Amino acid sequence: MRLIGKLIAVSVALLAGCVAAPPKSDDVVLKNTPPREKVTNYSAALTKLGLMTEIYPVNPIYIQSTPIDDKTGTSGVTVGEIPKDITEMTKSALNSIGGKVTYIPYDQDYLSSKYGLSTKIRLPDIVISGGITEFDRALETIGSSRDVGVDSTLNGEAIGIEAGKQGKQGTARITLDFNMLDYHYMTGIPRVNVRNTMEVHKARSENGFNISLFGLSFGSKGEIKKVQGRHDAVRLLVELSVIQMIGKYVGIPYWRILDENAAPDPYVVDRWKATYSQSSDQQRIDDIQTWLYLYGFDVPRTDILDPPTINALTTLKGPNALHGKSIDFQLYSDILFNIPITEQAKHRRRNLKEQPTHSSAISLEMVLNQKTFKEGDHLIVTTRISKDGHLDCYYQDGQGTVFRIYPNPLQNTTVTAGGVVTKIPDSRIHNGNFTIEVGSSRNNEFVACVAGTDPLDNYSATAHSVPPLTPIKVTNLQALLDEFNDGKSAGKITYQIERIPIN
Numbered sequence: 375m376r377l378i379g380k381l382i383a384v385s386v387a388l389l390a391g392c393v394a395a396p397p398k399s400d401d402v403v404l405k406n407t408p409p410r411e412k413v414t415n416y417s418a419a420l421t422k423l424g425l426m427t428e429i430y431p432v433n434p435i436y437i438q439s440t441p442i443d444d445k446t447g448t449s450g451v452t453v454g455e456i457p458k459d460i461t462e463m464t465k466s467a468l469n470s471i472g473g474k475v476t477y478i479p480y481d482q483d484y485l486s487s488k489y490g491l492s493t494k495i496r497l498p499d500i501v502i503s504g505g506i507t508e509f510d511r512a513l514e515t516i517g518s519s520r521d522v523g524v525d526s527t528l529n530g531e532a533i534g535i536e537a538g539k540q541g542k543q544g545t546a547r548i549t550l551d552f553n554m555l556d557y558h559y560m561t562g563i564p565r566v567n568v569r570n571t572m573e574v575h576k577a578r579s580e581n582g583f584n585i586s587l588f589g590l591s592f593g594s595k596g597e598i599k600k601v602q603g604r605h606d607a608v609r610l611l612v613e614l615s616v617i618q619m620i621g622k623y624v625g626i627p628y629w630r631i632l633d634e635n636a637a638p639d640p641y642v643v644d645r646w647k648a649t650y651s652q653s654s655d656q657q658r659i660d661d662i663q664t665w666l667y668l669y670g671f672d673v674p675r676t677d678i679l680d681p682p683t684i685n686a687l688t689t690l691k692g693p694n695a696l697h698g699k700s701i702d703f704q705l706y707s708d709i710l711f712n713i714p715i716t717e718q719a720k721h722r723r724r725n726l727k728e729q730p731t732h733s734s735a736i737s738l739e740m741v742l743n744q745k746t747f748k749e750g751d752h753l754i755v756t757t758r759i760s761k762d763g764h765l766d767c768y769y770q771d772g773q774g775t776v777f778r779i780y781p782n783p784l785q786n787t788t789v790t791a792g793g794v795v796t797k798i799p800d801s802r803i804h805n806g807n808f809t810i811e812v813g814s815s816r817n818n819e820f821v822a823c824v825a826g827t828d829p830l831d832n833y834s835a836t837a838h839s840v841p842p843l844t845p846i847k848v849t850n851l852q853a854l855l856d857e858f859n860d861g862k863s864a865g866k867i868t869y870q871i872e873r874i875p876i877n
Contacts, residue, residue: 379683414606416613417470419631423617424473428720429668429713431791432627437620438478438498439464439555445505456509456548456604458724463609464502467516467616475620499786500563501555502619506608508549547573548604550611552619558784565641568618574607599815613759627711638711646710649795650703652741652756658701660760661682661793666690667726668719675760726761726792738825738869747876753810754797755779759825761792765835766830767823771850773817780823784808790825808843812876820851822871824858833861 436672451457554566621628743754767780834857
């Protein structure tokens with residue numbers, strides 16, 4: 375009975391310790407965490423994307439975001455389990471890029487106050503739309519439980535010990551869709567879209583034990599619950615999607631800044647295959663020499679595979695880099711997609727105009743989309759200039775009327791980047807809203823492009839006397855081109871004119 379008395383005393387003491395004394399303020403300690411900058415897995419990648427736009431041949435981009443929110447309705451039902459509106463996350467991601475990407479906010483009050491005033495407002499070229507399109511909460515739930523108990527008697531009195539552990543894990547999935555739109559017509563840009571999904575997890579673990587002595591019982595129970603942040607996951611999806619969208623739109627190898635083992639984007643590769651196939655051997659070599667300069671090789675741009683170019687390629691890619699005397703697409707893309715993403719490369723891109731070249735004049739390539747045309751066919755002009763400069767393109771219809779078709783309201787670019795293929799009209803921008811249909815006049819329809827290092831209106835006031843796509847008061851296209859002859863004689867302008875072959 376002495377042992378029983380001691381056990382009862384211990385039990386009473388333990389129970390008293392559990393319930394008798396009220397908690398003190400010192401029993402609860404709050405962590406004092408100072409504020410800090412939010413850094414995600416893609417924070418550095420966003421900045422690198424901006425750097426890439428200054429290294430690769432990219433024209434300035436002005437972009438806006440539509441309101442982007444939860445399309446599933448889950449945020450309202452679950453009171454904030456996922457964010458209801460992710461527009462600000464998208465704005466923050468866009469504004470974090472820098473480089474040649476400029477975010478244009480949409481503020482109705484500001485626009486209303488400026489309407490009709492002389493203040494110039496920069497309009498965006500493209501718009502991002504989208505939202506959270508899927509949230510599947512209970513994709514997978516796994517539970518586990520372990521229990522152990524011992525019951526016995528002591529001097530005819532019941533005693534028992536019980537212990538247990540329980541756990542539960544759950545998986546949910548969040549999906550985000552983004553689309554790129556043309557601002558002027560609010561039409562989608564084909565293949566410039568993303569659908570990204572991410573699984574988020576939560577887990578709960580519970581431990582407990584219980585002791586029963588002579589009708590008295592006491593025990594302990596603890597629970598830990600961990601939930602992967604849904605809002606944090608959404609931000610990661612937003613930032614990843616923004617990187618992909620901008621990378622697709624401008625055609626740069628954005629996957630390099632996401633993961634060392636990331637696969638190339640087929641859409642970007644296809645665009646450069648088209649550029650490669652539409653280029654002459656001389657232009658491909660000029661591209662390679664430009665890119666080698668960005669790598670750090672001081673090769674002159676001669677448009678031929680001269681010894682300095684071959685030596686640089688051998689140093690970079692080994693003695694078997696070249697197959698014959700031409701550049702195949704494998705080498706072309708390998709050099710292009712691996713240009714260093716460094717401040718040095720950005721500096722060299724800015725100084726390309728000081729790089730030794732075979733000619734200080736700008737060069738121009740212009741190709742029509744068909745060898746022959748018939749009435750009603752759509753004309754597409756593909757152009758490329760050798761270095762950053764100014765580009766105009768003109769079309770003369772069958773009645774002899776001349777129009778400026780580039781720049782135009784949807785391709786309103788002040789400076790065109792060197793080495794960039796420009797299509798007029800560009801289906802991924804105009805999406806069928808601007809087309810040029812060939813007429814029936816076999817000998818009177820022409821197209822011409824003019825390129826220069828200086829603004830072209832310095833040489834021809836007539837060419838820019840009316841808005842684009844408006845008839846120009848000139849006798850014919852050749853008469854308009856003659857106004858540029860002074861600049862051509864000085865080596866600052868070049869132009870090319872072609873009769874449209876109509877059957």
